[in-house]
Amino acid sequence: MTLRIGVIGTGAIGQEHIERLSHKLIGAQVVAVNDIHEETAKAAVARLGIQAKFYADPHALIKSDDVDALVVTSWGPTHEEFVLASIAAGKPVFCEKPLAVTAQGCKNIVDAEIKHGKRLVQVGFMRPFDLTYRQLKATLDNGEIGQPLLLNCKHFNPEVGESYTTPMAIVDTLIHELDVLRWLLDDDYVSARVIYPRKTSKASNHLADPQVVILETAKGIVINTQIFVNCQYGYDIQCEVVGEQGIAYLPEPNQVTIRKNAHVQRGILMDWKKRFIEAYDVELQAFINNATSGNFTSGASAWDGYAAAVAADACVKAQQTGNIEPIVMPAMPIFYNK
Ligand SMILES: NC(=O)c1ccc[n+]([C@@H]2O[C@H](COP(=O)([O-])OP(=O)(O)OC[C@H]3O[C@@H](n4cnc5c(N)ncnc54)[C@H](O)[C@@H]3O)[C@@H](O)[C@H]2O)c1
């Protein structure tokens, strides 16, 4: 069976996902697209050489009998509306992060899914599918460095556009750490604090950049994450775990090392597309398999999306107050037991 997919939002990652669904992965076909900018969607369909109908109305696309499942890759603030509409139509939906831009928005989705009675939602948190994070997790789970005590992480982007604002450093960027570190440590967050170092001259007036977020977990682990989205030099994701008996580092992406002219050189990737390319492939193949079988056995759930958003809400509050803000994670409903 071929899963007939409708894609809402044909910008950067929408086009990446349409390409992998159409030309790389097995069992799916993109048959419908929507974007608030009609030309963007039509140009993407033409460039990618696919047969997909353009729908001016995203809700007509979601309800269409020609569409079995949805991929939502529009701007974050639109996700809640489109995911709720997909659940109402009883169709599986892959939604890029964030699931919604507030915890309440994610909770509305969790409630709707539980009411529907069957899992339909997968969130685009791809890092747990990434080989380097899986290697790091295996190292911790094997007890190779003893109990983790503290983490030092970096989430650096070379630059961001004018529309990127201070809260987006949490809701759009740190949200990846909020998801993957919960999974890596098998732990939950209990508090958050945000510190603003000296601001880079490369950031717009409405963006505090860099920022440092300090999280504490229920097990007492302290996580220090530097977010720097105009770092200029590359797309750099780092994670160092200090344990009782040693330190484990997230492996660097595979790059050839060159020794030449009295220097040792290794390239640094410039964007997320290449850094997590395999992880995106695996997560979307998992979605095709989940949606086709009707059994969601892998990938981030709506609850994972909600858990990250509960922590994100506290971080956004901490950005504004400068205080240590508590994070109170509700107990996971049995519905989401894996
Ligand atoms: N998992 C990842 O690593 C990753 C990487 C990039 C982006 N993302 C997420 O994917 C989403 C899209 O990001 P992007 O970089 O592709 O942004 P983008 O701006 O390139 O694309 C977004 C698209 O959504 C369209 N859009 C906006 N509002 C819409 C609406 N109401 N209806 C239909 N279409 C609408 C825009 O016209 C645009 O084409 C964001 O939520 C972002 O956080 C995730």
Ligand SMILES: O[C@H]1[C@H](O)[C@@H](O)[C@H](O)[C@@H](O)[C@H]1O
């Ligand atoms: O939407 C993107 C994407 O999620 C990237 O993985 C992240 O590094 C960026 O900060 C964010 O803006």
